[in-house]
Amino acid sequence: MRSRLVPFVLVGGAGTATHFLTALLLANLTTLSGILSNFGGFSAAVLISYFGHARLTFRTELDHQFHFPRFVLAAGCGLILSTALTWITYDQMGRPFWQAMALVAVTVPVLTYLLLAGWVFVQKTHRGQDLWIGGLISALCGGAVLWLFWGDLLSHDVIWYLFATERWLGGEALFTDLVEINPPLNFYYTVPAIWLSQASGLLPESAQYVVFAWVYTLVLLVSWWVIGAKQTLTLPRRIVFQLLVAVALIVPAYGNLIQRDHLFLVLVTPWVLALLPPKEPDNSARIYYLSALAALGICLKPHFLVLPILVTLGALIRDRDWRCIFSPSNRVMFVIGVLYVLFVALVHPAYFSKIVPHARYTYDSFSAGSGVVIGRVLIVALVGLIGFAAARIGNKTSSAPVILLVVTLAGLSSYLLQWTGFRYQMIPFVGFLMLGFSWFIVDPGMRRFPLGIVVIVLVILVQTNLLRGKYANPTAVALAEWITGAKSVNVLTSFVSFGPVTAHLAKAQWASSYSTIWQVPGAVNKLEKTDCSIEWEACAALQEILVQTRDDVIDDLMAFRPDALIVDKNSGYFDTPNFDWMAFFATNPAFDQIMTGYRLEAVSDRFDIWRLK
DSSP states (O other), rough: OOOHHHHHHHHHHHHHHHHHHHHHHHHHSOOOOOHHHHHHHHHHHHHHHHHIIIIIIIIOOOHHHHHHHHHHHHHHHHHHHHHHHHHIIITTTTTOOOHHHHHHHHHHHHHHHHHIIIIISSOOOGGOHHHHHHHHHHHHHHHHHHHHHTTOOHHHHHHHHHHHHHHTTOOOBBBOOOOBOOTTTTHHHHHHHHHHHHHOOOOOHHHHHHHHHHHHHHHHHHHHHHHHHHTTOHHEEEEEEHHHHHHTTGGGGGGTOOHHHHHHHHHHHHHHTTTTSSSSTTTOHHHHHHEEEEHHHHHHHGGHHHHHHHHHHHOOOOOOOGGGOOOOHHHHHHHHHHHHHHHHHHHHHHHHIIHHHHHHHHHHHHGHHHHHHHHHHHHHHHHHHHHHHHHHHTTTTOOOOHHHHHHHHHHHHHHHHHHHHHHHHHHHHHHHHHHHHHHHHTTTOOHHHHHHHHHHHHHHHOOOOOOOOOOOOOOHHHHHHHTTTTTTTEEEOSSGTTTHHHHHHHOOOOSSBBBSOOOOOOOOHHHHHHHTTTSSSHOOOOHHHHHHHHHHHHHHHHOOOOOOEEEEEOSOOSSSSOOOOHHHHTTTHHHHHHTTEEEEEEEOEEEEEEEOO
């Protein structure tokens, strides 16, 4: 080690000097910005350090395809570590800046030396199965996502799950004390975030970001493992593909991170990649693991079953072999799906006895018109079709375009089957498009001109999603400002985007068993259209739903006595606008008695704000 120490220091000093001088020259002699000049200096320093350490410090016979990607990753790790140490020591702990720099000066060279000596400048072994590179890339991408979204507002659906899961773990029962239309799986997926929050002191939303970053990192690593086992891509192509996969799993959900549709995309991705040629052998143990992981995503919504169904139909048409119906993947997914349904029936029987009957009568009120549903997805579908056509022309011998087209159609079908027009339900469709185009870009057999078209299409998709921005909810922000100081809040509305997220922003308790009063619009709409003299049984069922929902909300008002009660005077999903919530609840005399304890504090065109006297 002593013989390496002096060259290591000298080469490191040369790299630092190169970084400084190159950045200085670029900043003064060109029109580049400071950030780009610094990046140019960093890039030059990487090259000097790479050849210097290889020739002088470690005296390695270089294989650039093997050693250079590792060196770049090692340099990136040093950069991230120095940034993290500075942020923690200076920004978070408030220590003097020189102490942060001293810590960086000690730790980063040690880390760099260990990586260079033990991992970068070593003899190449198991190039096709090397998980180190994939692990580093995956960890860096996971850290980047955590940094990018840290402190940002989670979407209203995710906020509701955080509130409800914490209350569930505190003893309240799902689907009776906490009324949710969706199956219980996502409550279980939210448990680790609540546990982490309680153990670490992190805010629940921060803990949710940490848990997702870990899952995202693991999925990326598994994806690297899957592609490496195929041994069809060189190492540089694998690295490019890994980075593109990382982008494809985040950009479609840029404004709706950790939604159920997003989790579905993330969890099924390794299984989708295993479908690419050469296909994973049926007798491979890997396919069982990947199918189980995919099933954990598919079970989030029944609409997601369309993915294995269409993949099986595609294989049946392509291979004309009915045995594909009983493939290992389908068997694993079927068993897990059946076990999940049995689990819900045994552990959460109220879901089937209470929630499903209510949803059958009322949930179609959330359906949108064909103009909204089709219009929202049409341009994306046309752009995607251009990309797939180019890929097919670019490599006519590969089966990958057809396989990925089937997967993408499954993503589109899951959106259309839900028929609400909610943008977050497009996440699987857009994500599968991006995964497909990512594969086409690194396909060695792809011709240049079609490849250029695919790249342009992918850039358009990425740019379009990024331009929409991260999740924002200005209405909830305004409501939270109106109720400043309230310790608990309830919102009488049919929009989930106005409820728990307002409580979260106001740092208040969500004082309701419901995320939104979702049963009422459908029941009211159907009663308006139904001839109750003929269909009296249906009308009786609808009236029962309305009465039960009304009484549940009133019970919440009596139990929680929220400091703030917000009334939405223009709730959505009603066929007749301006539904009067106050009149609806006043049909129970207890409501008028409750309201004697409140005063009307603020009025707008949209909301009435009541505060506890």
